[in-house]
Amino acid sequence: MNNISYRILLPIGVSMFASCSSTPDYDAQGTFEATEVIVSSEGNGKILYLDIDQGDSVVAGRTVGQVDTVQLFLQRQELSRQYAALDASRPDLAAQIASLKEQIAGTLTDRDRVARLLKDGAATQQQLDNLNTKLASLQGQLDAQRSTVNNSRSSIDEQMNALVVKSQAVDDQIARCVIASPISGVVLDKLAEAGEVTSFGKPLFKVADMHNIYLRAYFTSDQLSALRLGQKVTVVADYGAGNEKSYEGTVSYIATQSEFTPKTIQTKDSRANLVYAVKIAVKNDGLLKIGLTGNVYVGNNGN
Template identity: 40%
Template structure:
């Protein structure tokens, strides 16, 4: 009886394995898109509140780099600009004096013309007034041009400083470490109070809610798949059971490669395979590196 039971169990096991071999079309491992977040400025990392396994959203402030020297440089430029602005001429006040003289001279010019018409003034007096008006007009134009040149010279010194302040403001903004995308921290690469340089990796983040199964097909299987196709993914469960997931093919390689060592394809005798990527929505069960099996139909 015991021998019969063992024989029956063995047959069921072999049948189960046979069914599984028939239905599985491809094998692969899960991965995710990993993004490395790097420092955008150089300096002392004063604060860095990131830990592996943390869930972050886009816009989270996770740390900042020392900006003291930037603030001091900005204050110095502000002071220099304020000093230069005090040197700008008050054109309206200086021109107003000559403008009043010119207005009075024109009134006298008109009065002289009227007197000359009544034979109460001489042509010489008229010519003198005309000359005086012309002289004042030239003085006004000359002063206006001089003040304009002086103002432009000072403003030309201020403009580069204002641009420097904008650059410093940008550097200060980039010294604040802001997480750019939603995901889970996979790897922490820096610690508070470390000196960091521009481009130094600080941490890696990945979106674990949407996993990618990279699987491999033989050349004969390529005709069975297309981008956008929905397939079934199987992952291992306790007690030799499988869990099914729905996935969508998002990428098919157009070049063959040698079979990766960790992958077993349907046709184990094939030396060359084609990689495909399948997007799978994850509830937290699927882990990076976890194996998966693909069923096309």
């Protein structure tokens, strides 16, 4: 009985020892990730529509939703009304000084006439002096009136310019109520629905750039000397059930600090408990998905 038990246990023990001591043929392992962007509301109000669903493809800059802008539109109308009222109140310099200019012209005519009469002895110097005094007074009034009108116009211009800035700010707010994705990609999560009231900074949906995907792999410290930024490596995606596909990858990031080995990752050296994260950019052919496992071959062993 003891002999049978020994023969049965021996192969199992050998098999377990071989499994624990085996070294993976790849240089590093990791999972595929993508650049994810959370698109948040830039306006306040009710969401009129949000035409996206989880899994939809979106194009950068294309409108997918709209936040209500009625209140902003009313503000814009009020600012336009105030602007028009100020513009209508601008004093007309020509009209304001027309009377004084007429008086000055008449006084100049009188002064010239009296000056001629004075030469002939038909007028007195006092009459001429009085007209010169009157002319100086009228000229002073004209200058003062010009200054008053110009100051008034400058003040109105400043108020109108301030309204222009306010209008531009409202126009900017209205434009920001249009909901669009900043990148082309796939919607991972829809975080709001039409009819809900949103506010500035509230997340609406999450989108990932699936065209340019990357593998976050983990290398031990003794492997880093074989890596450099821009280096070409082979990435083998594991689709499960024995289905694999090789891709060319480019090292785009190498961590400068180590971290504990993730539990789901198997390293070249099974005893290593500290690893360095390395991002490897891969051109997605449409098959790669976030969360897929991939193996890295620094040489061409993956082919």
